[in-house]
Amino acid sequence: MIYPKRTRTRDLFELNGIWDFARELAPGDFANGFAPEKQVAVPSSYNDLFTEEEFRMWDKGVWYQRSFDMPKMLKDERIVLRFNSVSYRGEAFLNGVRLGDHETGYTPFEFDITDVVDFGKENRLCVRVENLLSTDTVPMGNLNNNPEPGQFAGQYPDMPFDFFPYAGIHRPVMVYTTSKQAWLDTVVVTTQNDGTVNVAGQVAGSASAVVLSCEGASVEASVESGAFEAAFKIDDVKLWNVWEPNLYNVTIQVVDDGDVLDEYTQRFGVREVKVEGDRILLNGKPVYFQGFGRHEDFAVIGKGLNHSVNIRDHELLKWINANSYRTTHYPYSEELIQLCDEQGILIISEAPAVSINFEFVTERTLDAHLKVLAELIERDRNYPSVVMWSVANEATTNRPESIPYFKKLSELVRSMDSTRPVTMITCKAENDLVMEFFDVVGVNLYPGWYHLPGQVADAKDDLRNTLEKMYAAFKKPIMITEFGADTIAGLHSLPAEQWSEEYQTELILGLIEVMRELDFVVGEHIWNFADFRTAQNFVRVGGNKKGAFTRDRQPKMVCHFVKKIWEKPRY
Numbered sequence: 001m002i003y004p005k006r007t008r009t010r011d012l013f014e015l016n017g018i019w020d021f022a023r024e025l026a027p028g029d030f031a032n033g034f035a036p037e038k039q040v041a042v043p044s045s046y047n048d049l050f051t052e053e054e055f056r057m058w059d060k061g062v063w064y065q066r067s068f069d070m071p072k073m074l075k076d077e078r079i080v081l082r083f084n085s086v087s088y089r090g091e092a093f094l095n096g097v098r099l100g101d102h103e104t105g106y107t108p109f110e111f112d113i114t115d116v117v118d119f120g121k122e123n124r125l126c127v128r129v130e131n132l133l134s135t136d137t138v139p140m141g142n143l144n145n146n147p148e149p150g151q152f153a154g155q156y157p158d159m160p161f162d163f164f165p166y167a168g169i170h171r172p173v174m175v176y177t178t179s180k181q182a183w184l185d186t187v188v189v190t191t192q193n194d195g196t197v198n199v200a201g202q203v204a205g206s207a208s209a210v211v212l213s214c215e216g217a218s219v220e221a222s223v224e225s226g227a228f229e230a231a232f233k234i235d236d237v238k239l240w241n242v243w244e245p246n247l248y249n250v251t252i253q254v255v256d257d258g259d260v261l262d263e264y265t266q267r268f269g270v271r272e273v274k275v276e277g278d279r280i281l282l283n284g285k286p287v288y289f290q291g292f293g294r295h296e297d298f299a300v301i302g303k304g305l306n307h308s309v310n311i312r313d314h315e316l317l318k319w320i321n322a323n324s325y326r327t328t329h330y331p332y333s334e335e336l337i338q339l340c341d342e343q344g345i346l347i348i349s350e351a352p353a354v355s356i357n358f359e360f361v362t363e364r365t366l367d368a369h370l371k372v373l374a375e376l377i378e379r380d381r382n383y384p385s386v387v388m389w390s391v392a393n394e395a396t397t398n399r400p401e402s403i404p405y406f407k408k409l410s411e412l413v414r415s416m417d418s419t420r421p422v423t424m425i426t427c428k429a430e431n432d433l434v435m436e437f438f439d440v441v442g443v444n445l446y447p448g449w450y451h452l453p454g455q456v457a458d459a460k461d462d463l464r465n466t467l468e469k470m471y472a473a474f475k476k477p478i479m480i481t482e483f484g485a486d487t488i489a490g491l492h493s494l495p496a497e498q499w500s501e502e503y504q505t506e507l508i509l510g511l512i513e514v515m516r517e518l519d520f521v522v523g524e525h526i527w528n529f530a531d532f533r534t535a536q537n538f539v540r541v542g543g544n545k546k547g548a549f550t551r552d553r554q555p556k557m558v559c560h561f562v563k564k565i566w567e568k569p570r571y
């Protein structure tokens with residue numbers, strides 16, 4: 001699936017805006033239209049739009065509905081309806097006809113509606129959305145308050161992870177067209193630093209050839225059994241790099257007997273990422289990751305795509321001299337990854353697999369995990385900003401059952417993409433059993449917070465000891481993918497005590513000092529970029545407050561110090 005665009009051969013319009021909304025209080029015929037209980041915004045999570053508990057916390061079926069007209073000049077085209085993400089399950093009906101469904105939030109899905117859409121009258125689109133998580137879903141949820149790690153036991157709603165389970169149509173809904181005779185279906189661009197570009201792809205329908213144009217030159221490739229491959233070289237290529245986002249366009253025309261049936265322009269960057277010894281190399285030079293774990297989370301809209309928030313967040317990342325972030329704990333919007341491409345930010349792209357607990361894992365959990373990982377790679381593999389895949393965060397990888405499970409995940413990623421390193425984020429330190437399958441060790445460590453509270457000097461020693469033991473066990477570069485302290489903006493304390501801005505600053509600076517003493521440490525990602533909403537729990541005060549920035553994106557004290565440290569790259 002390629003990201004939909006309006007081109008010279010394709011039209012596109014979005015179905016964003018105000019939709020009707022109703023909870024499925026009892027089974028019924030919602031698919032043919034229903035009486036709304038409320039109005040809802042798309043894209044957005046629905047939860048924080050509403051005040052009543054029975055709407056805000058509803059995770060069973062809800063229905064979205066709207067109508068649209070189809071311009072009749074498009075009647076000879078193939079018409080596609082696309083959802084950029086629906087959490088957790090989406091099932092769509094057009095004019096009462098079931099189009100299909102999709103499971104796992106955060107990845108796109110689409111339906112060919114050519115034979116269902118009506119050019120003569122209004123079309124009614126009804127979408128059932130459901131956010132019931134279980135042992136079979138990725139992420140898992142509703143484990144009867146028996147999660148691991150223990151700090152999330154007893155929270156409301158019952159999730160084994162530490163962010164609010166927002167639900168709804170989170171990203172744009174689009175209708176786009178292609179030619180009926182033939183259209184470009186997939187494009188995979190791989191590059192080498194000498195400027196060699198390989199483009200492979202799939203064409204559906206009757207076309208016999210594609211013409212690729214880049215930087216004023218063109219090559220033609222024949223389409224055989226629906227597939228094509230072509231290569232060209234860019235002279236004096238400018239590499240894509242951190243905050244140096246050199247990008248190119250390749251325009252692909254699907255042709256038949258001289259007619260251009262489809263045309264699509266794919267942006268790409270030329271860069272190389274690899275792991276060598278204890279270093280991650282970007283374009284042959286070691287790169288040290290400095291940045292954050294994050295969330296798609298903002299007041300009122302929850303996890304809904306908002307371009308203004310995304311732009312502001314990247315401005316703040318640049319201000320603080322960060323070079324990277326991890327899409328904790330799920331794939332972020334494709335539009336955001338495209339922005340990282342345009343701006344030169346390094347991304348560790350994570351599957352939505354947080355807190356997989358092997359006490360509860362079923363065959364279906366693994367199937368859902370493999371499916372969503374494949375969808376993520378298909379979606380993001382052409383984006384140069386994505387420099388590493390993360391298959392999961394904090395699974396119970398100290399249990400032997402995790403070994404075959406993670407072997408399969410790592411094999412899948414490597415079979416789909418051999419050009420990027422792969423990581424897994426552990427919280428089991430040297431007791432992790434699956435690190436042999438990964439190139440870089442990601443680890444979340446909270447000395448000075450969940451253990452050794454208030455004791456910065458001891459926390460530093462603890463971090464050093466843990467990291468040294470991990471390096472001895474795994475002999476791979478280690479990135480500290482989370483560390484930090486909850487902090488109430490405006491709370492001060494001398495001497496520094498937990499929850500104060502002084503404590504967050506002292507702890508984070510102290511731990512960074514230790515990381516930078518250790519040669520095998522390849523990155524420091526503070527938890528979290530900004531405060532964010534969680535489930536209710538006695539350890540969370542109005543959400544998780546480990547943000548360096550507040551939820552409305554104002555800097556806490558720590559930011560001014562970190563900005564100084566990050567002014568010069570470690571190497």
Ligand code: GCB
Pocket residue numbers: 161162163329393394427444482527544546
């Ligand atoms: C973690 C999790 C993250 C939590 C964080 C915390 O290890 O990966 O989702 O929010 O700790 O603050 O407890």
